[in-house]
Each structure stands twice: as C-alpha cells, then as structure tokens.
C-alpha cells in the first residue's frame with residue numbers, strides 16, 4: 001500500500017532522514033520505534049506532505065505522491081494524527097469532531113461516519129458537550145483518533161499515541177488501534193518505546209539517527225533482544241553473537 005524508498009529529509013543543513021526504506025502492506029499495523037530525535041515524526045510528516053523530502057520516493061497504492069500538498073494527501077486517504085494530538089481544548093468534543101467533518105460534501109455519509117466513530121469511542125459520546133480540554137490524556141488521544149477517522153483514512157498514521165499516558169490507559173488506546181485494524185484499517189504507528197509493539201505490530205522498524213537500524217516481521221521479534229539492541233545501537237552481528 002505504502003512504499004518508501006531511499007527517503008531523505010533535512011531541516012536546513014541538519015539531515016533528519018538519511019535514506020529510509022519502509023513498506024506498509026494493506027491491512028497491516030506497522031510500527032516505527034526509535035529514540036527521541038531519530039526522525040520518526042519527520043518520517044510521518046514527509047508522508048503526510050508537511051515536510052518536503054529532499055530525495056527518494058513515496059508511493060501510495062502504486063502512485064508517486066511526493067510533493068503533493070498535505071490537503072490533497074489527506075483527501076487521498078493519508079491521515080496523520082500528530083504528536084501531541086492537537087485537539088482544540090476550548091471547543092467541545094462535538095465541535096472538534098464537526099470541524100473535521102466541515103469539508104465533507106456528502107453530509108449524510110459524514111453523519112454515518114460520525115456515528116461509527118462515536119460507537120468506536122463511546123467515552124466521546126459521554127463527554128460530547130464538554131470542553132475537550134477537560135478530557136483525560138487517554139480520552140484526548142481517542143478524540144484525536146476519532147477525528148482522524150472522520151477524514152476517511154485508508155492509511156492512518158499516529159505519532160506517539162502513548163505519549164504521556166499511564167500504562168493502563170495505553171492498553172485502552174492500543175485496544176482501539178487493534179480494533180480499527182481488525183475492521184480493515186491500515187496503520188502506521190510511531191512510538192518511542194519498544195515495550196508494547198510486540199503484541200500488536202505485524203512489522204517493526206527501528207529508526208536511529210535517520211536510518212533504519214532494524215526491519216523485522218512480528219514473528220521474527222522473538223524475545224525482543226534484537227529489537228532492543230538495534231534501538232540502543234549495540235553491535236549485534238552474527239559473529240558477535242557467536243563470540
């Protein structure tokens with residue numbers, strides 16, 4: 001579905017992505033994990049058209065999409081839930097959701113999608129008339145994801161959904177991601193921690209210093225040691241293991 005090859009991106013002279021290859025098959029949940037500053041957000045922003053790649057290619061369903069403006073990419077079904085969620089705290093839950101729907105032409109269809117999003121996140125129905133700023137962190141994350149759903153994503157990208165959440169709340173958010181994936185949505189999720197990716201991911205990439213340090217399918221993760229080694233940048237060649 002999404003095929004990224006040799007992607008480079010820079011902020012002025014600072015290279016943030018240095019030749020990244022990533023493949024997201026339709027129906028999968030792909031995780032990109034890596035320490036702070038690895039280039040994870042830059043990767044998602046490049047896909048979403050917010051950052052212009054300096055080099056490389058991004059193909060979505062066989063079509064080259066580099067250089068398309070963000071609004072166009074959003075309409076094409078590439079939807080990003082940014083780091084920090086970016087919901088409007090002084091607006092109600094309802095207003096946050098309806099803002100996302102305002103560009104939809106088919107109002108009946110949009111209303112159906114809204115009902116579906118509220119079914120998926122029942123807590124939002126309970127808090128519907130309340131200011132979004134009063135929601136807990138986990139509820140705000142659910143609002144951000146529900147809002148993204150109203151844009152009809154074919155590929156939903158989420159930047160650090162667990163950021164600032166308590167472990168139990170992370171479980172809840174991850175359960176929602178699992179449910180969305182089970183209903184057919186393809187997900188590309190970025191996280192700083194490797195801790196929870198194993199039971200959810202179909203594929204994991206470790207990003208370090210703007211490069212892919214490890215690329216493995218979920219069933220290859222095993223006890224997660226290779227994942228952690230790549231994350232922290234330890235040398236783990238077969239020779240080193242044997243020595």
Ligand SMILES: Nc1ncnc2c1ncn2[C@@H]1O[C@H](COP(=O)(O)OP(=O)(O)O)[C@@H](O)[C@H]1O
Pocket residue numbers: 011014015016034035036037038039040041042043
């Ligand atoms: N707007 C920006 N201007 C300049 N440098 C940036 C900007 N955003 C990110 N960077 C730098 O690019 C690198 C990658 O950042 P980022 O993609 O945010 O990493 P991550 O999301 O993995 O923490 C870091 O060195 C960061 O300081």
Ligand SMILES: [Mg+2]
Pocket residue numbers: 040041042083159
């Ligand atoms: Mg980031």
